[in-house]
Amino acid sequence: MKTGEDDKLVQIFAGTAVDAGFVKSLLESEGVEAYGQNELMGTIAPWQVSGGNFNAVQILVAAKDAEKAAEILTGYQAG
Numbered sequence: 001m002k003t004g005e006d007d008k009l010v011q012i013f014a015g016t017a018v019d020a021g022f023v024k025s026l027l028e029s030e031g032v033e034a035y036g037q038n039e040l041m042g043t044i045a046p047w048q049v050s051g052g053n054f055n056a057v058q059i060l061v062a063a064k065d066a067e068k069a070a071e072i073l074t075g076y077q078a079g
Helices: 017-028 039-044 063-078
Strands: 009-015 036-038 057-062
Touching: 009 017, 009 063, 017 036, 017 039, 017 057, 017 063, 057 063
Parallel strands: none
Antiparallel strands: 009 057, 036 057
16 A cells, blocks of 8 residues: 555644644634644643643644645634
């Protein structure tokens, strides 16, 4: 089974556990499958997953969905 570039996960967001959870929910409500990385450790020991406790939780999406996810986040941030 071959995997293509579209199957790879790309980071679309990094932030606190609360912000990352909100972004993940927002993306999923728009039909974009999103995955959290370091969700648990980013909450209980963020200094162990990122230097200086900065952007400890990442949200990943499939490469094929990255453009749509970026548009969703841009639209949200614009209000």
